[in-house]
Amino acid sequence: MDRRTYLKTGAGVVAGGLIAGCTGGGNGGSDETETDASADTESTSGETTGEQTESEESVVPSKVVIGSDIPYRPFEYETTSGELKGFDVEIAQAVFEEELGVEYEFKKTSFDSIIPSLNSGRFRIIMSAMTINEKRKEKVDFSEPYFTAYQTVIIKKDSSISSKEDLKGATIGVQKGTTGASAAEELKTEFDGDLTLKKYDQIPSAFQALINGQIDAIVNDNTVNSEFADKRDDVVFLEGEGAAAAEGENAPPYLTLTVENYGIGFRKADDEFRKKVNEALAAVKENGTYDEIYSTYFSG
Incomplete structure (x- = not known):
């Protein structure tokens, strides 16, 4: 299948x-x-x-x-x-x-x-x-x-962030213990530490922080990010090619930081x-x- x-x-x-x-x-x-x-x-x-x-x-x-x-x-x-x-x-x-x-x-x-x-x-x-x-x-x-899922980035629609590179210096929300948190840590390393991570016990708290303007973006599974973003007019996926395209996957139309399998x-x-x-x-x-x-x- x-x-x-x-x-x-x-x-x-x-x-x-x-x-x-x-x-x-x-x-x-x-x-x-x-x-x-x-x-x-x-x-x-x-x-x-x-x-x-x-x-x-x-x-x-x-x-x-x-x-x-x-x-x-x-x-x-x-x-x-x-x-x-x-x-x-x-x-x-x-x-x-x-x-x-x-x-x-x-x-x-x-x-x-x-x-x-x-x-x-x-x-x-x-x-x-x-x-x-x-x-x-x-x-x-x-x-x-x-x-199969991807780690992705969601932002406010009116955000000045329009590319992966624009995340440098931003504050990103993640859920503790997740691969989203790991992907954000890797991004922080890529940016030589110029990234602030805020870790939440559960992802709904990160979603609320994004809406309240307390963070600039969220790194999380594509399906869960989409479940949230699709219900709102003010939240969108950060666009760009990424891991899925690099691995030859049928890449979705937004930035993918990782390709992952659930078990x-x-x-x-x-x-x-x-x-x-x-x-x-x-x-x-x-x-x-x-x-x-x-x-x-x-x-x-």
């Missing part, structure tokens, strides 16, 4: 269980802060590790608890009535409920501590628009990729469960469910 990279509304690129005390979202993400999650050790019912492979039940738990940073539209977010929605949420339903026949539940978790929380046993897997990268692979294993995160040694999830993901793509879910949130 071709990976698509444009949002339904103009820019950009799969609910059985509701959240347990959940409200908060995903984030293509980068190098997580090594937050100590030792105090956060609730274990999930029915969980076993991938080392227990004597039977199907020991591999696939009766209920899968999923760590996710919410809100992060369009991947995971709550409606005004408290219903959990989003691309990742529907993919989870297709994979766990429909293919594997088990319950699932999303658990709200700060993105910059999501990997330590996974490894402390707070939940079984991560589904939070998480980019697969080498640093993360040192701490977790990933499913096969299920989405589901697993604890090390949970290999048998990861294999089952990969098989379910492949089935969801093969039977057309992935395309149906994708078309709900994206187009192209």
Whole structure:
């Protein structure tokens, strides 16, 4: 299946269980802060590790608890009535409920501590628009990729910034622990330090800061930036060629700082469960469910 990279509304690129005390979202993400999650050790019912492979039940738990940073539209977010929605949420339903026949539940978790929380046993897997990268692979294993995204820049429509070079000396907002933050750090290095970064716990705070004039731009995933920008007349993508064009991708019509793939995160040694999830993901793509879910949130 071709990976698509444009949002339904103009820019950009799969609910059985509701959240347990959940409200908060995903984030293509980068190098997580090594937050100590030792105090956060609730274990999930029915969980076993991938080392227990004597039977199907020991591999696939009766209920899968999923760590996710919410809100992060369009991947995971709550409606005004408290219903959990989003691309990742529907993919989870297709994979766990429909293919594997088990319950699932999303658990709200700060993105910059999501990997330590996974490894402390707070939940079984991560589904939070998480980019697969080498640093993360040192701490977790990933499913096969299920989405392609880009790090992009949004600005106010009346901004004097019109190119990547114009970002020099600017103040850029990012979410902590994300690949957007890493891309901005690389940009700062490229500009010999002449860039100010403001890091926020959740991306909606960065969006509000942009509107309030507290920052000049935001570096974040294209799909999430587009979800925000498409609802406003005063926010646009920074244009220009970038990583997607350089890699020969079907580049979107705006500046791309990186090309990234999202995956589901697993604890090390949970290999048998990861294999089952990969098989379910492949089935969801093969039977057309992935395309149906994708078309709900994206187009192209």
